[in-house]
Amino acid sequence: MSSYAIEASWDRLDRNSGVPLHVQLRNALQQQITEGSYRPGEAFLTEREIAARYHVSRTTIREALVDLANGGYLVRQQGKGTFVARTRDAFDATRLSSFSEDMWRRGLRSSSRLLQVTDGPPAEDVAAHFGSDVRLVRRIDRLRFAGDEPISLQQSHLPLPRLAVSAEDLGDDSLYRLLEARFGVFVTTAEEVISAEVASTVDANLLGIAEGAPLLCVRRFAFSQTGEPIESACIRYRADKYKFYVQQTRGV
Amino acid sequence: MSSYAIEASWDRLDRNSGVPLHVQLRNALQQQITEGSYRPGEAFLTEREIAARYHVSRTTIREALVDLANGGYLVRQQGKGTFVARTRDAFDATRLSSFSEDMWRRGLRSSSRLLQVTDGPPAEDVAAHFGSDVRLVRRIDRLRFAGDEPISLQQSHLPLPRLAVSAEDLGDDSLYRLLEARFGVFVTTAEEVISAEVASTVDANLLGIAEGAPLLCVRRFAFSQTGEPIESACIRYRADKYKFYVQQTRGV
């Protein structure tokens, strides 16, 4: 019984299961890849080998292999063969990095100054992110520096009974680090909307630029690992000191 | 000559161009979609109709249609047909797309007006992209519209002996599509730097906004499938009409 199961998982596809053969094949191959049966960059089974092992046509094989290649598990090279992908990073990691990350990599220190912490009812877009249950949010205003120069103004909104961070807790530390340590909440995904504005008088004074100077404005809606909405933020960067870098690839 | 060109763009695929038929077909169908020839949710051409029109096998047709479905342009339903996608949730900034594709995903009709084409030595950042071999570039200025409203100003720079596109060739058509058809060059990756500026007098007049209004400024450096630098562009969007959307996921 168990020997049959083992054999089935290795080279038998069920033609009467109702599940398409190319799906069964794709799953079987994907399992072998994610199991670690192959080292990254190693040559994978050729179409001919798969045909011999699973007794399916090349049509079916190619359907499975192309799907896995599109999913970033395999890399196919005409004339050479099929190889297990070295990294799948390009498929789930962000391809957008900020100037501050660049600065951090180059060893430039970033710091921030807490401006004020206030509680109040959420504005419209903030309320839309947290849902109607949240009737009170804590707004945290910070001025952020790269080196000695002010770079950005950040307004963060947190849902209130849930994530009541205090000004003392926060200090000049990272908000996300505090959320992890204090509440066990990890921000894993975020949706960002990037826009442009001109500096108001108060923004200009804080950032040390002229009124009417261009600002890069980011609205961020952050979620935890469980999908819970965590933070709604509005960050205004000095456009002369901060730029976004995006790596684009062609999907279809 | 022109009648041939028109016919070619509609129902003729070039079997001797070296470009696979399913790629040509996919591009042709995608153009029809992003041009706005079909309303969202409307029934698209059936496989049979495509076969009759383009004289290719179902294998080729399915390859193109499945690609477009995976790309979020079409929805296929067994037994019913193929439909133009109704939801355009996939307009992520990390996806390389043409202006018309981008506008279509935002639910807008796109058009553009050619302003001028001039040749000259490259500016510093443009030269850095193309390398020191390129001593002359062609600059193409275009005004882009979303619906009836001007939305962006685009300056494209192309390396000159290599990619000499003419104003007549270009017309109001897609630059990338022209590069594919005319030179066999496919833009597959790009690096973008997103910044903010304020509108100059001339920009403001063209875009129909006030001088000093905020602009979202994008510098794009585009590469072909072989890694060859293809285009260096500067695009300035009206910040009140255009924003970037980014889905961030955290590594670790």
Place this chain on the structure above:
DNA sequence: CTTGACATGTTGTCATGACAATACGACCGA
């Protein structure tokens, strides 16, 4: 030793054909 021709193995492209699964309207009988 170098170079080119050739064989071999790989993935890519395309056509043809058959049948299955699904959706839906037309028709017919109760």
Place this chain on the structure above:
DNA sequence: TCGGTCGTATTGTCATGACAACATGTCAAG
């Protein structure tokens, strides 16, 4: 009117076959 049957149109699945494009090693000629 209701409900079931049937035909038709659609996309989904799978097989087979042929050739093209590309990579690589072998081997003989120079």
